Amino acid sequence: MKPPYLKSLLAACLSLTMGVAVPVLAQDNAPHEGVSVGSMSIMRKFAPTGALETQAAAQYAQTLQQAQQQRALGPDDHPQVIRLRGIAKKLIPFALPWNERAKDWKWEVNLLGSKQINAYCMPGGKIAFYSGILDILKLTDDEVAIVMGHEIAHALREHGAERAGKAAVANFGVKLAEIFAAAKGYDPSIAGSVAGGVANVSMLKFSRDDETEADVVGLEIAARAGYDPRAGVALWQKMGMVNKNAPPQWLSTHPAGKTRIDEIRRHFPEVMPLYARAKSLPLDRIPAYQTNVKGIAPISYP
Template sequence: MKRLALPALTVLLLAACATSPLGRQQFLLLPAAEMDQMGVQAYSEMKQEQPTVSGTKEARYVQCVANAITAVVDSDQQWEVTVFKDDSANAFALPGGKIGVHTGLLKVAKNQDQLAAVIGHEVGHVIAQHSNERMSIQYATQTGTQLVAALAGGDSAEKQTLMGLLGVGAQYGVQLPFSRKHEAEADVVGLQLMAEAGFNPEQSVDLWRNMAAAGGSAPPELLSTHPSNETRIQGLQARLPEVRPIYQQARAAGRTPNCG
């Protein structure tokens, strides 16, 4: 049995090997279609359970920014955008083309470029399949199959964990933040997306300065999986010379979003 299991495991590991948009090796066990299905189902539940905002000026504003970002994503994916009435400065994107923005974010993202930085970052998580990476590691353990099945059931600890792995755990009382490497990667992908869409990438730095000012006494970086605001700002500043030409080309090509 052991002789049979080893080749099977090797095939599984080889099939799970993938590469992120920035060239990093990834371990992805779950089919993209299954991840999309989970993202769509989780999003649907959130819209049923949490208050949303539609038909307002702010909802149209968020939709406009999100449309500009997703228009430059190299995919045929159709994206859905929902504004959730929530005072926290937060946003998320899920596999299956789902984007959520909290109304509280609009108090910190002061203009369309700063909002584009956040949405680009969250879409970057989806493009880089970060949720799949986290799910795949969990799936490789005994609890993986239980988690996938839990989404269809009622409220449970397993379902809360699954929502956390997808990236929306804060709403369900389970904080499972993306790792530092995932956050840094999403920052870079998001920066590229916003520049290609015609949003000023310089504003990503101002956004995180706003976040730092709004965050109060954040925990030390070594005690968190998230990079500190200062580290994040430095990382973004280091990438600005790469994306400025992309931004200039986008503007010259007529990509000049005016979302108000």
């Protein structure tokens, strides 16, 4: 799920990639227990983080202003706004260890009236939920926490800056292919088209990797805050019920539902003990998770 704020940064990022060798890993700010997702990509360094957060905040403010004008912005006393902000208040303290900048973010949570099944967290902690994702999926608090944790994880792991940097490098690679083809006497436009197609498919894979990482980090944040990680399975089962015409996984920026559920289940051994601790219960005393939609069976662990 993506906020629409990256396009204007790509041109600036391109100028930063000229002649730069790209290391694979950057500093890892993850906590010592729980899930392990490795270090953040150095590619995010190709987009100036401060500028990205400033631009995200400006666009977020503009989105809220437009929603206000259209009477689509949830008021502070709206039950769903109160609910969302209450869940965020529990999640945010457990999000801070993942990114040292997060403690200085001006976190916001707002509700936008729309039938879209969407939510996002912009760089700098600007969170928006669309009413459609709450109403159509009938999200429980645990499921809201899974969605919110996932979106917060995108911001914490600086995936917006990472994608901008990767896109800049991909564009640079296309230009190099065109120059090389011209030097060899081939049509540079054909070479550019081939290289561009490869780059586009690669960028889809990069985005799927980011989505998986956000799922995993979000699970831990939710678990530490006392929300059931098994709600992630129910969430994607619900999503599958309303999203039957999704594109094939390899042509999508999001992993397929079954892939996502399998990955979430794979991390239960890491996050369920954190959830049990948050609930002050032995792990074997935690009841199965039961969502509120018929047709979804209780989800147990182990």
